């Protein structure tokens with residue numbers, strides 16, 4: 331290959347790679363800026379393992395129909411229930427693992443937080459993530 335062609339190809343490679351590399355750097359910067367507010371050591375992987383272990387984290391022996399009146403009673407850090415999309419979960423154990431902090435969970439304790447949940451992350455699969463925390467369906471009687 332002539333030196334002219336070599337030069338031409340090396341220039342093409344460089345221009346092909348530039349935008350991709352610049353994009354990657356931006357991506358890394360953006361990711362590292364996103365502040366994780368979960369408790370130290372309480373990673374998504376650990377939570378997944380805990381759920382996978384099958385341990386019952388719901389605080390009830392069997393799921394039962396939960397009224398709004400009952401839901402409201404479970405509004406403390408030690409006993410925190412939240413309803414999402416018609417289902418009530420005991421999220422006491424999950425709170426320290428929440429990527430946006432336990433505070434955000436406790437702030438919504440004892441209520442139907444479907445609207446807030448959907449606004450923040452409609453794509454998160456709570457049915458799967460909280461399957462061992464399930465207390466029962468939310469009913470309005």
Ligand code: HEM
Nearest residue numbers: 412414421429430434435438443446447450451454456459
């Ligand atoms: C009740 C069970 C909940 C579960 C299982 C849950 C799960 C999650 C997960 C997995 C993430 C990380 C997802 C991502 O970065 O895309 C997250 C982030 C977040 N959650 Fe929740 N969440 C719950 C409740 C709530 C509630 C009630 C709120 C109230 C507004 C909320 C607000 C947020 C916010 C603001 C973020 C950060 C989103 C971001 O960084 O883009 N979450 N949550």
